[in-house]
Amino acid sequence: MSFDLTPIGRVESSLTDAGAAPRQGDEGAPDAWLVLQPDVLDGLDGIRPGARLIVLTWLDRASRDVLRVHPRDDVSNPMRGVFSTRSADRPNPIGLHPVEVLAVEGNRVHVRPLEALDGTPVVDLKPDLAVGQG
């Protein structure tokens, strides 16, 4: 059994090189735009500058058959199961990115910081209501 995940938009970013991208948004990631598909525009109602969101992406360049990794790709770190790490490589490579909304212009949402690469599919946006509540 599986489920069909449909992108609601794409990341538009200056980050195009996976090797050079920061591993996490708080490690020097730039601001970026989320370009949503016109048919989900109604879902943005209520999102304003200053809002804190969690952007869910599909990390389409990840390997899905990896279950153990050296955390942060550092071989001096002992291997661990992917579910105890934030590795992009995992059975379902969903990325969670906490961001601040800078602007909303039609179907385009300006956010920061975002470490996702240019072109990465966006699959959901949720309010980051409180600490640890996702």
Next chain:
Amino acid sequence: MSFDLTPIGRVESSLTDAGAAPRQGDEGAPDAWLVLQPDVLDGLDGIRPGARLIVLTWLDRASRDVLRVHPRDDVSNPMRGVFSTRSADRPNPIGLHPVEVLAVEGNRVHVRPLEALDGTPVVDLKPDLAVGQG
């Protein structure tokens, strides 16, 4: 274009009635078990009691064609876009559930609190490393 999301396991919970379930884990949700598929067991390596995880689920009873809702199903709340709410109804109904690990027994992970219904597919587990970092 779409992506194929494959469950890594299921929720085993005393919650079976969607109408009676708490809306969020911190509103009286019970503890529950995550029963993982044997083929992803290596991914659990490093997860121990006391760990804080974000459980990602596929809310398979949600409506995917909903873009605006009354928050918390309360008609006195003005309608808002689903991306500014935690409604289960949304184009890609992925649930984010912050939990604490109580025990790990083989492919079974005991967690609390979890508001997801019995049988809900689990699609990923991630460390809840720090405030807002997902």
